[in-house]
Amino acid sequence: MKKNVMALSIAAMIGGLGFAGAASADVIVGTFAGTSTAASIAAGTLAKPTATNLEVTRAGVGHALIVPYFNAQNGNMTVLHVTNTDQVNGKVAKVRFRSASNSDDLLDFQVFLSPGDVWTAAVTADANGLAQIVTADNTCTVPALASGTPQSFNNSSARLPSYLTEAQRNALTREGYVEIFNVADITAVKAWDTNGALNAAGPNRSPLYNATKHASGVAPCSVAGSAARTLLNSAAIADYTTELAAATAGLDSSTGGLMGDWYIINVPQTTTFSGAATAIVANTGAGTAGAIGNFRHFAQLGNNLVTGNADGANGVTADPLFRNLNVFDAAGAKVTTAALTMLNYDAPDLSTPFFSAASSANTLLQSTNLLTALSVKSITNQYALDASITAKTDWVFSMPARRYNVAANYAAVTGTTGATGPTTANAKYRLFTDLNANGTQAGEWFYPAVSADYTTGAGTYKAGGNTTVDTAGNICVFADGQKFYDREETSATAGPVFSPGTASSVSFCGEVSVLAFQDTGTSVLGASVARNTVTSGFYTNGWGVIDTTNAAQGLPLVGEAFIKLSNPQAGTGVSGTYGINWAHRFTK
Structure with a gap:
């Protein structure tokens, strides 16, 4: 199929992205050992997970993808490509856009990829500064993204800070990162009879497979009002609580195989940056890739999540805003009431078990x-x-897993400083998930900024003090140090000053932070949500290293350097602006 979004000048996204209704769902752990067969599917079983570990893979293909940064600022457009490299089975993928500020969900939906399929879309800002997405793709989504029709991101005060104006909330939608993960496979096994019923001797693939498989470049489910579209909608909002229910629908456990690419293009400024999505693979303890993971499909509904596991929302997410177990505020006090009600479309996320039961x-x-x-x-x-x-440089630092250890609770804000942020980042503004479930911070990445120990009933929650909150309400963590070099071996460890203020160390404020070099104006990316600037103490050209040891745990960071430059010899009518980007190098 032909998928070309380079010529798109605007993009938009679905706000709300949920349906009314009731559902009770959970992670399903398959029981059939081996690759699914017609007999195993007809018996109502899913493939048994073989994965035991998650790792970032340089191979670039995995069960989950992270696009570290999207940008719709200053005329920028971000284009995404998601490829199903599995040439046999289809994939159900969850796509979620999160804000650069504090990882708030701006939009999520499901994409149904047929074998070898590619889904593309572009994100820009509308006339009001609200991010939006558009696609010219025939791959089916739920809710449906109509080809060429812009639809907006969600700027609701229900999830973004209610103390901000609408324009300020719109600004929070223009930068962030994207999570994409394989929640289920669409099996290619022939185990259905001519009536669409399960039958081990049946000669046909499932109705869902046929609805999503492209014919002459068009997926049948992309035709509005068609029976295939109705089937797809039903599959996306169905309540799968058993292996039999999922198998009957033509679904199976996830096997990965997703590949992603992105580019940021600014047509008026004739500048393009591009890269590959960070791939996370579920593998075996021996490191074997392509392992089988859990079935993790949840209904694309906007009603309250009801799960089948005994721990409720705690069993499907580590997000401290949705949990009421093992959560503490910044004063070390135990939290027993969830700050937000988890909805069906909030699940799954990157913390939902890939290879173990929901608990x-x-x-x-x-x-x-x-x-x-x-x-x-x-x-x-x-x-x-x-x-x-005219060279300029921005460094982007994305922390796509930080949300599962610390999150911003906007409901704790009682006033604002001007109109930019919370008056006081009180103790309940930062909520922390105790990942050890033992009341200590040992081995965790982010923990409360307090100086005493607090008895929690589950042990002692020790203070570490490595997070703060800036005036815009972004949660911050500081680097341990930095060293900048020029290109002739000269270096400096002291002297660089980072704005705002006179901080002498890099701070990662927000879920996706941008560090601009020297340029206090628009800089390379036009970032404004979570940005600071190196204002002095650097060299004209060179390299730098930032220490993120963080008490031996490190920091969960991915990102890129973005450099823009121009050719002063370019004549009138000739493009003379260029973009270069390099992924960060790192030590483990």
Whole structure:
């Protein structure tokens, strides 16, 4: 199928993205050992998970993808490509856009990829500064993204700070990162009869497979009002609580195989940056890739989540805003009432168990696994500030797993400083999930900024003090140090000053922070949600290393250096602006 979004000038997203209704769902752990067959599917079983570990893979193909940064600022457009490299089975993928500020959910939906399929979409800002998405793709989504029709991100005060104006909430939608994960496979096994019923001797693939499989470049489910579209909608909002229910629908356990790419393009400024999504693979303890993971499909509904596991929402997420177990505020006090009600479309997330049963303990273990996989102890990259070519540099630092250890509770805000942020970041503003479930911070990544120990009833929650809150309400963590070099071996460890203020160390404020070099104006990316600037103490061109040891745990960081430059010899009518980006190098 032809998928070209380069010519799109606007993009938009679905706000709300939920349906009314009731559902009770959970993670399903398959019981059939081996690759599914017609007999196993007809018997109502799913493939048994073989995965035991999560890791970031350089191969670029996995069960989950992270696009570390999207940007719709200053005329930028971000384009996404998601590829199903599995040439046999289809994939149900969950796509979720999160804000750069504090990882708030801006939009989520499901994409149904047929074997070898590619889904593409573009994100820009509308006339009011609200992010929006558009696609010209025939791959089916639920809710449906109509081809060429812009629809907006969600700027509701129900999830974004209610103390901000609408324009300020719109600004929070223009930068962030994207989570994409395989929640279920669409099996290619032939186990259905001519009436669409399960039958081991049946000669047909499932109705869902046929509804999503492209024919002459068009997926049948993309036709509005068609029977295939009705079937797809039903599959996306169905309540799968048993293996039989999932198998009957033509679904199976997830096997990964997703590949992602992104680029940020600014047509008026003739600048493009591009990269591959960070891939997370569920593998075996021996490191074998392509392992089988859990079935993790939840109904795309906007009603309260009701799960089948004994721990409720605690069994499907480590997000401290949705939990009422093993959560503490910044004063060390135990939290027993969830700050937000988890809705069906909030699940799954990256902390929902990939390869173990849904339970509070397993969700905490998965988050620890994920944070460990992403953590690095230093970040290294280049910068260029050569005035002769008008060189500018931004470094982007994305922490896509931070939400599962600490999150911002906007409901704790009682006033504002001007109109930019909370008056006081009180103790209940920062909520922390105790990933050890033992009341200690040992081995965790983010923990309360208090100076005493607090008895919690589950042990002693020790203070570490490595997080703060800036005036905009972004949660911050500081690097342990940094060293900048020029290109001739000269270096400096002291002297760099980071704005705002006179901080002498890099701070990662927000879930996706941008560090601009020297340029206090628009800089390379036009970032404004969570940004600071190196204002002095650097060299014209060179490289730098930032220490993120963080008491031996490291910090869960991914990102890139973005450099923009121009050719002063370019003549009238000739593009002379260029973009270069390099992924951060790191140590583990």
